[in-house]
Amino acid sequence: MKKYYDDRHQLNMEISDAKDGSMHIKLHQPTGIKEITVTEDKGKEIIELNRIEYNDNHRETRRHVSLEAYDPYGALVKDDADPLQEVINKEEVDQLHQSISQLTPAQRKLLMKKHWKNMKQVDIAEDEGVTKMAITKRLQTIYRYLKN
Numbered sequence: 001m002k003k004y005y006d007d008r009h010q011l012n013m014e015i016s017d018a019k020d021g022s023m024h025i026k027l028h029q030p031t032g033i034k035e036i037t038v039t040e041d042k043g044k045e046i047i048e049l050n051r052i053e054y055n056d057n058h059r060e061t062r063r064h065v066s067l068e069a070y071d072p073y074g075a076l077v078k079d080d081a082d083p084l085q086e087v088i089n090k091e092e093v094d095q096l097h098q099s100i101s102q103l104t105p106a107q108r109k110l111l112m113k114k115h116w117k118n119m120k121q122v123d124i125a126e127d128e129g130v131t132k133m134a135i136t137k138r139l140q141t142i143y144r145y146l147k148n
Contacts, residue, residue, distance in 0.1 A: 099146050107142050114139065 023043030027034045038046065100108060113119045113127075121139070125132045 096146065103142065103145070107138070110135070110138055111142060 021040050022037050023040055025036050025038060025043065025046060027036075100111065103111070110124065113124050114121070119127075121132050121135045125135045128135070
């Protein structure tokens with residue numbers, strides 16, 4: 001009895017030669033076992049087709065190359081991006097978020113008005129009832145802290 005196994009398709013085939021010139025083929029497939037009896041010529045054709053299919057599939061899997069790259073955080077890196085620079089940027093952003101979380105609530109609110117809501121310093125000063133110079137000095141203090 002000869003056994004054939006194709007890992008990729010999970011196909012297991014057992015072929016046994018009968019005395020009368022026929023072949024008994026047992027196909028173990030994920031859907032179940034199928035048994036057929038064929039002539040020796042047809043059996044040899046099945047064996048040859050199975051071999052050709054296996055070789056084609058094997059050859060095809062060697063050609064596949066993933067063009068995707070992932071950074072250490074699991075994010076997909078763009079094709080034209082420098083992976084090292086992407087990691088550095090991610091770490092800098094993480095540090096910035098950590099630093100912002102240590103600001104006072106008033107400082108965070110000021111940063112949100114300036115950078116997320118895109119308000120002008122004059123409008124922020126008017127909103128808070130202070131001078132533009134006071135807002136400028138507050139922002140300078142915040143930037144100095146974040147830079148350190």
